[in-house]
Amino acid sequence: MSPDPTPHIAITAGDPRGVGLExxxxxxxKNPPPAHYTLIAPPQLVESMIExxxxxxxxxKSIRKGDVPNGTVSLxxxxxxxxxxxVGKLDQETSARIALxxxxxxxxxxxxxxxSAIVTAPLSxxxxxxxxxxxxxxxxxxxERSGADEPTMLFWRPQLSLALxxxxxxxxxxxxxxxxxxxxxxxxxxxELLQAMGEPSPRIAVCALNPHAGEDGILGDxxxxxxxxxxxxxxxxxxxxxxxxPADSLLTRIKPGEYHGVTxxxxxxxxxxxxxxxxxxxxxxGLPFVRTSPDHGPAFDLAGSGxxxxxxxxxxxxxxxxxxxxxxGKR
Amino acid sequence: MSPDPTPHIAITAGDPRGVGLExxxxxxxKNPPPAHYTLIAPPQLVESMIExxxxxxxxxKSIRKGDVPNGTVSLxxxxxxxxxxxVGKLDQETSARIALxxxxxxxxxxxxxxxSAIVTAPLSxxxxxxxxxxxxxxxxxxxERSGADEPTMLFWRPQLSLALxxxxxxxxxxxxxxxxxxxxxxxxxxxELLQAMGEPSPRIAVCALNPHAGEDGILGDxxxxxxxxxxxxxxxxxxxxxxxxPADSLLTRIKPGEYHGVTxxxxxxxxxxxxxxxxxxxxxxGLPFVRTSPDHGPAFDLAGSGxxxxxxxxxxxxxxxxxxxxxxGKR
Numbered sequence: 081m082s083p084d085p086t087p088h089i090a091i092t093a094g095d096p097r098g099v100g101l102e103x104x105x106x107x108x109x110k111n112p113p114p115a116h117y118t119l120i121a122p123p124q125l126v127e128s129m130i131e132x133x134x135x136x137x138x139x140x141k142s143i144r145k146g147d148v149p150n151g152t153v154s155l156x157x158x159x160x161x162x163x164x165x166x167v168g169k170l171d172q173e174t175s176a177r178i179a180l181x182x183x184x185x186x187x188x189x190x191x192x193x194x195x196s197a198i199v200t201a202p203l204s205x206x207x208x209x210x211x212x213x214x215x216x217x218x219x220x221x222x223x224e225r226s227g228a229d230e231p232t233m234l235f236w237r238p239q240l241s242l243a244l245x246x247x248x249x250x251x252x253x254x255x256x257x258x259x260x261x262x263x264x265x266x267x268x269x270x271x272e273l274l275q276a277m278g279e280p281s282p283r284i285a286v287c288a289l290n291p292h293a294g295e296d297g298i299l300g301d302x303x304x305x306x307x308x309x310x311x312x313x314x315x316x317x318x319x320x321x322x323x324x325x326p327a328d329s330l331l332t333r334i335k336p337g338e339y340h341g342v343t344x345x346x347x348x349x350x351x352x353x354x355x356x357x358x359x360x361x362x363x364x365x366g367l368p369f370v371r372t373s374p375d376h377g378p379a380f381d382l383a384g385s386g387x388x389x390x391x392x393x394x395x396x397x398x399x400x401x402x403x404x405x406x407x408x409g410k411r
Numbered sequence: 412m413s414p415d416p417t418p419h420i421a422i423t424a425g426d427p428r429g430v431g432l433e434x435x436x437x438x439x440x441k442n443p444p445p446a447h448y449t450l451i452a453p454p455q456l457v458e459s460m461i462e463x464x465x466x467x468x469x470x471x472k473s474i475r476k477g478d479v480p481n482g483t484v485s486l487x488x489x490x491x492x493x494x495x496x497x498v499g500k501l502d503q504e505t506s507a508r509i510a511l512x513x514x515x516x517x518x519x520x521x522x523x524x525x526x527s528a529i530v531t532a533p534l535s536x537x538x539x540x541x542x543x544x545x546x547x548x549x550x551x552x553x554x555e556r557s558g559a560d561e562p563t564m565l566f567w568r569p570q571l572s573l574a575l576x577x578x579x580x581x582x583x584x585x586x587x588x589x590x591x592x593x594x595x596x597x598x599x600x601x602x603e604l605l606q607a608m609g610e611p612s613p614r615i616a617v618c619a620l621n622p623h624a625g626e627d628g629i630l631g632d633x634x635x636x637x638x639x640x641x642x643x644x645x646x647x648x649x650x651x652x653x654x655x656x657p658a659d660s661l662l663t664r665i666k667p668g669e670y671h672g673v674t675x676x677x678x679x680x681x682x683x684x685x686x687x688x689x690x691x692x693x694x695x696x697g698l699p700f701v702r703t704s705p706d707h708g709p710a711f712d713l714a715g716s717g718x719x720x721x722x723x724x725x726x727x728x729x730x731x732x733x734x735x736x737x738x739x740g741k742r
Contacts, residue, residue: 206627216629250621250631251676252586290581291678292708296537298547300581328682329708346582347622351659352683377623377660 086116087196087404089397090189093121093158093182094201097175098378099388102129104201107393108153113401118154118195120182122162126155132384158182168384176207183218187225190369197370197400198222201393202378205248217248219364222371232269232365235354235375236277236399240334241341242354243270254346255289258302263310263343267321269365270341276406282340285330286311286323289345293326307345327353359392361399370403372396417447418527418735420728421520424452424489424513425532428506429709430719433460435532438724439484444732449485449526451513453493457486463715489513499715507538514549518556521700528701528731529553532724533709536579548579550695553702563600563696566685566706567608567730571665572672573685574601585677586620589633594641594674598652600696601672607737613671616661617642617654620676624657638676658684690723692730701734703727 091108094100101121108117119126159181162174170178179201186198200218208215215221223231235242245266246257267284274282286307290300297304307324314321323330327344331353334342344350354360355375364371374392382388422439425431432452439448450457490512493505501509510532517529531549539546546552554562566573576597577588598615605613617638621631628635638655645652654661658675662684665673675681685691686706695702705723713719 205623206629209627209629216626248622248626248630250586250625250633251582252631252633255581255583291579292536294581295547295579296540298537298540299579300583302581302583327679328686331683332686348658348680349683352662352680353687355659355663356684356687 086114087401088116088118088194089400089404090186090195090198091117091119091153091397092186092198092200093119093125093178095175095179095203095207095378095380096121096125096129097170097172097383098202098204098380099383100201100203100374100378100393101125102133102383103374103388103390103393104199105130105133106390107397110390110394112394112397115401115404116154117152117397118156120156120158120185122159122178123155123157125178133386156185158185172204172207173210176204176211179203180208180211183221184225187222191226195369196404197372199396199400200371200373202374202376204378204380218373219247219362222364222367226368228367230265230366232266234270234273234363234365235350235360236273236363236372236395237354237357237360239336240339240354240357241270241273241277242350242360243267243273243341243343244345244347244350245343246346248347251346251348255300255302258289258306258345260306260310260313263307264314267310267314267319267343270343271319273363273365274340276403279340281320283320283338284322284341284343285325285334285339286321286343287327287330287345287349288324291326291328293324359389359395361392361396363399363403370400372400372403417445418732419447419449419525420731420735421517421526421529422448422450422484422728423517423529423531424450424456424509426506426510426534426538426709426711427452427456427460428501428503428714429533429535429711430714431532431534431705431709431724432456433464433714434705434719434721434724435530436461436464437721438728441721441725443725443728446732446735447485448483448728449487451487451489451516453490453509454486454488456509464717487516489516503535503538504541507535507542510534511539511542514552515556518553522557526700527735528703530727530731531702531704533705533707535709535711549704550578550693553695553698557699559698561596561697563597565601565604565694565696566681566691567604567694567703567726568685568688568691570667571670571685571688572601572604572608573681573691574598574604574672574674575676575678575681576674577677579678582677582679586631586633589620589637589676591637591641591644594638595645598641598645598650598674601674602650604694604696605671607734610671612651614651614669615653615672615674616656616665616670617652617674618658618661618676618680619655622657622659624655690720690726692723692727694730694734701731703731703734 159178233244289302294300294303360375362373490509564575620633625631625634691706693704
């Protein structure tokens with residue numbers, strides 16, 4: 081046993097032109113669950129942002145270098161080479177450099193075992209892509225940099241969670257990316273998340289890929305050839321998995337408590353439904369550490385306005401702490 | 412001018428094992444808008460169904476052959492060769508024959524000009540497909556049989572309508588089916604529906620195809636190459652068309668009154684959103700006659716239970732009458 085069981089949580093800066101960092105600062109100021117939090121960001125930027133945040137100011141007890149005791153937030157500087165004159169005048173490239181430096185440092189230290197979880201702030205994929213061609217999302221980048229080649233993208237809310245079989249992929253490539261193996265792995269990851277959050281025998285509904293669930297093969301054959309075999313094999317293992325169901329019917333008629341989780345075949349299929357439920361948490365399953373994130377983007381139009389909703393960020397921090405304590409979410 | 416301006420509306424039977432016909436009978440009994448209605452179904456089936464419908468029984472004033480005056484419903488027999496012993500024991504093939512015979516007769520008479528609109532009851536695509544290989548949906552069939560090769564699938568509700576650029580297509584074929592022309596035509600059809608329903612300058616939002624609207628080309632190039640050019644050309648014509656917008660953000664944050672209509676690229680993208688709003692009407696645009704339908708399937712599990720919601724069927728009948736009166740919906 082570790083001498084100090086308190087979770088060590090890294091918090092990344094995300095793209096500082098967006099709402100991510102200011103929401104992290106707000107959330108950390110509002111009685112976050114007991115943990116050691118280390119915010120990885122340029123100090124000048126953090127100070128300036130706290131100053132500009134609307135009242136009531138977040139009560140961050142201590143912002144200084146190095147680890148500090150429980151209940152306070154450590155600040156680990158990153159992107160030291162970046163010169164900051166005015167947060168409001170940050171250009172896209174500088175912001176992307178900060179976002180990437182913060183994320184890289186968090187991964188490096190989490191892989192070394194210094195952090196048991198990373199809570200990431202949102203960034204601009206296209207801005208990062210200009211520095212780092214091929215970057216399609218933090219989920220894929222975290223997996224690649226930590227040596228985990230098969231991450232699963234999950235979304236958590238108290239009543240109903242979501243898993244995506246494919247993630248950041250052009251729609252034209254979704255059908256080819258479905259295999260019995262990817263579908264099985266995704267449903268198992270969702271099951272593990274739900275079990276880690278206290279549901280021993282989760283009931284999971286699985287969306288079809290095609291309209292009307294392929295209508296017995298007339299509108300596509302992936303249901304019969306790929307999705308059903310994956311579901312049936314899991315059913316034979318005693319799991320309560322139902323589907324493939326027509327996504328539009330399933331996701332618009334689902335009753336509270338009917339299922340604990342839904343598995344969708346692709347990004348928009350799952351998220352057009354999930355985001356309508358309210359704030360949620362993006363969870364990456366299968367990394368060597370826990371990773372959570374608010375389920376929204378950088379929302380550049382809301383930055384500095386005070387109008388961005390902190391709820392998803394608070395939920396992401398709490399879920400990271402809960403998963404570290406429960407031992408879930410890691411490969 | 413016609414000597415009798417009252418709309419002549421055909422009502423099809425759909426698959427009699429489902430809820431379609433019983434909902435049509437209920438809706439026709441509850442003060443439908445003034446029109447001449449002709450129900451196309453086997454008389455024995457209709458009588459038996461009215462008898463079995465839960466109280467309060469629909470007040471259908473007259474069921475008999477041939478046209479009757481306004482305020483009553485005519486019954487035009489179809490599928491005369493089908494022997495009906497017990498509605499509850501109809502097999503799949505017999506039901507499909509009834510559904511198809513009713514639909515065929517409605518189209519034939521509408522093309523001849525006897526009906527100005529058809530309101531179709533839901534059927535089972537896969538059951539029809541066994542009689543008629545290649546059948547993928549009533550929308551496509553209506554278009555083919557009436558000589559209209561480019562129908563548009565629209566969905567109407569009082570506050571917000573929806574258009575689908577692609578309809579009953581396997582997901583793997585959606586991306587290839589998008590062209591500047593199909594997108595333009597779909598947006599124009601939606602605009603015409605909204606104008607016919609009283610909104611002279613409709614505001615329309617257009618969904619992206621790929622996650623995050625392609626994230627500047629990283630997650631797909633259809634946004635830049637196909638969808639944006641279509642939208643920009645319509646904007647240059649003075650239309651209020653916005654997009655392409657990331658579908659999950661657009662459809663979960665849309666505010667009442669912000670847009671009059673949404674154009675989605677494929678079936679589930681639009682319907683996972685639209686069906687969550689409540690009952691709606693499926694409208695086919697571009698036929699030689701008006702065609703509406705409730706926006707749900709045959710719901711075999713609810714047939715005869717009295718639990719099926721008649722609202723969408725009532726809305727479909729009312730919209731057909733309104734469109735005929737307003738002169739909209741026809742090629």
